[in-house]
Amino acid sequence: MNSRTVYVSGIKEHDMANINTEFAGLKLKNPVMTAAGPTSRDGITLLNAAVGGVGGLVAKTVSVKPADVPRPNMAALKEGRVGSRRGILNAELWSELPVERWLQKEYAIALSSGLPLIASVGYTPEEVSKLGPKLEKAGVHAIEFSTHYVEGHAEIAKALKEVVEIPIFAKLSPKVDVADVAKSLEPHVDGIVGINTYGPCLRIDIETGKPMLGSDEGFGWMSGVALKPIAVRCIADIARAVKVPVIGVGGVASGKDVIEFSMVGASAVEVCTAAILEGNTVYGKIADETAEWLKDHGYDSLEDVRGKALRHMDGSAILTPPPSVDLEKCTLCGLCPKSCVYDAITVDKKNELFEIDKDLCQACGMCISVCPYHALYAD
Template sequence: MADLTVEVCGLRFRNPVLPAAGPNVRDGRMLTEAAHGGAGGLVAKTISVDAAPVPMPHMAEVRGSMLNTELWSEMPPERWLSYEYAVARRAADEAGIPLILSLGYSGEEIAQLAPLVRPWADAVELSTHYLGEDATPMIQAIAAAKAALDVPVFVKMSPLGREMRAAARAAQDAGADAIVATNSLGPAFGLDIETGYPLLGGSDGYGWLSGPAIKPLSVRCVYDIAQAVDLPIIGVGGINRGEDAVEFLMAGASLVQVCTAAIIRGSTVYGKIASQLGDWLDQHGYPSPHAIRGLAIKKTVP
């Protein structure tokens, strides 16, 4: 049988399938369910210095994908620091897997939050979802995290308004230890044709698209980044089954993250995708996920 364990930045993951920072890991209980559901490591929902205002309704399924108006955690950081992180840390320790804490967004906010989360974090993930081509805010966020922490710093990138290879090189030069790609895409818009109202709340009804609809774009971003920098990559965007994970690994990812599939199918989806990945590796004669990482990059396009 294939050995699914993966080591990234000195952290040992029992398999390469993790939750993505989102509503699927909105609190300590959901992180515990992810650990019990077979996740190879845990990633908590992004926090910032204040709780996020979340319009209602804030999620809608669109043919197997999702529209959402989620921002960062709707709970204040004090709640995470006083309770939720301790629950998540206990679940991670019991499962023997790393716990990654997601922070946003500016350098000033990261400088404030990073020292507070250190007691629970095996690594941190910095969200840069709202940044465009100017890499300065991302560089400032990385610098703030590196100054405050002695754990790996991952940077999560969206392709919106930025050239991914250049952004990845800027992140590497700034000291990032790994890159997470990508985030949800948007703004997007959906209508209820029975009423004519938007599917989502808020002043304009706009939201962000996630799930299988964005997978080809996310795989392309991983493929581009893998050829631009010498950093581990965590692939995110539309992973629904083991074969999707294979695609991201072949494009250059070391780990993958799952959000929409967990929202729709529940927390056991992490273990199911990992099991399907293991079956695929066995059937194709590969001993581990590492054996297929970057395989597509080594191919010559005819």
């Protein structure tokens, strides 16, 4: 039977794979959420994300005082459409809006979407314990607390947990031992979010000789696809260390990224940079691609792949030269010989020739990783 695709408000509704997810009592129609940042900066922005197909909402971080954000505060890692897709640097802080405005207006607007809403709060134990009850009273369904600028993670978690009844999640920085910190937090939280941006980093405008960002010294923090390998490793470490749900953040831009995070144990993902670069429809696009990948690979739901990769993280992913090739999938595009530093691969499209020299091949694996058709593989 052919799969049926129905469009509702521009978003696909699937009868193929089940991409619903549930964690800490929150039920999401798909695993894609906003992340705290400029794409969740107020109620209307969050409503736009809902229209764009997001499964859950995470609002921009609030604190006791609004942030004084430097300008400029965002810069792509490289210019151009392709270059900008590598990721961005940002000198963003927490919300520029007073927390009172969030409590009186912005959360209510976001809640009108009907989607689960997670507030984000920072930063000290005193600040989160003061704001937590107010956020809960405003009707949010859970609270994420940021540890980006502070230490004492367990103390912050304890302070927040003591004053609210709704679930709380800790968002970790990649600059800590995430497994150890997650273990220390596990008794006090309902889930772990990882990771925040990485930095400080620096980009110089070579036309002017000046930093691209207006922060002190021009430093910023990196997000986007360049961050994803770090984020995936962190989620794998966290998922193996704790039993509470884990949410992946960092470089999610496609359904394949969702699958990768799920395979290392993530229950859901958060998206920011892709939405900055692509707009609100990217959320639904990522959700659609996730469902389609599952269907194409014979899976019924995300649960079928969750944690699948963790059991293979034991040093057993060994390649004996040469890799195998599926000539039915291979298009003789020539990408693999270009990436082979050992000159072991010969491709001649005119004569329909593909050859790997076993003696030259060093089993480095690069050809497998660059093949867009998955024609090369390890036995």
